[in-house]
Amino acid sequence: MSGFGARVRRLAAYEGRWLASLVWWVARRRVGVSEGARALPYAGAQAAFAYGLTFVCVVETVAVSLLLRDQPALHAVALVADVYTVLVVLGLQSAAVVRPHVLGADGLLLRDGARSELRIPVELIASVRYDLRSGPGNGRSDGHKDGKVLELAVAGQTSVTLELVEPVVAVRLLGRREMVRTVRFHVDDARGAVAAVRAVVGRGEPVTPG
Template sequence: MRPIMQLGRRFVRLEIDIWVSLARAVTRRPDTADGTLIRYAGAESAVIWAFIVVSVVEIPAVHLLIPWPSVRFAALALGIWGLFWMFGMLAAHHMYPHVLAPDRLRIRYLRRTELGIPLDTVRAVRNDLRAYDGSKSLQLTGNDTLAVQVGSSTNVRVDLTAPRTFTTPQGEYTVRTVAFWADDPRAAVAAIRAAAPSERSGAA
């Protein structure tokens, strides 16, 4: 029973996140604060848009094909809900980008996952394209690397000066390295290197 309850809570939280994200998109209030944006939505946006286009075509087709009024109404309501849900998922990817703030790097995925890394704890950062098995947005690899995946991939690697514990929706992880996806990994690495004290001193 407990696993079922946990799964139910996750679905409820995701549903809330989707609608909050959609509301932010409609009102044009992205959660970005001050800092340099590092976007990750590009890898997923094309897939979500493909589902949206299919749904737009499918909803009226199903409505015309089903002969029973009650079933037709239920299918129409479900189709419209699904369409808005996909727009909300698309919004969630755009409303919560990674942010390079003056004092920290905020690595995020959608609304609830955020890893705050103080810039003075960054030892090194580099491009590092990797693919992973599984569809989880967070994955611990090699016991010391936490991957924040988009499309089962990461392309930026941040090494820390010491192990750091991060609290996430999936629990706590203590790691020395964080990997994440950026739509423009070269620009992301350059910006983090310019902001991190250890990287600046190394370059000097």
């Protein structure tokens, strides 16, 4: 029961994060990007799909409201469900916008919207390269040598591959812990991100805020 309770708390916290992201999005603010750090956005790849789906959901909400206007109880239930669906879609996109990856002098913070975060100290980064791949889904991991390959895909793709000196612990949404040695993730400006990470790793140069 304690394990079930922990998963429920994690889901509730996740719900709170994407809801809060809507507020930060409207305020045009980003979360966790400190002064001197560089934001590495990744939400652009899924923006067209997210906004297109939002439009479809809004149209469906209006259509269902008209169909059920003579049935108040069903209309209320359908309206709540439809409005929540619109909020979920916008919440997922807003979480990706306001929670970008962050590159600082001490390392890299990789994010999966409001779902999870992975901090990688700069001294553990062995190599980074531009590596455009089509992935099967978000957050997938595969076994690889002494650590797994973690994929943080956006719109089914990753564009940067990070190899680590040693495995780090990645904590999934429901609390599952995995040792990962290779991380594939997406950045809208992947080549620029690779150059910035190499500068921090190789020469210790300050990052340019973005």
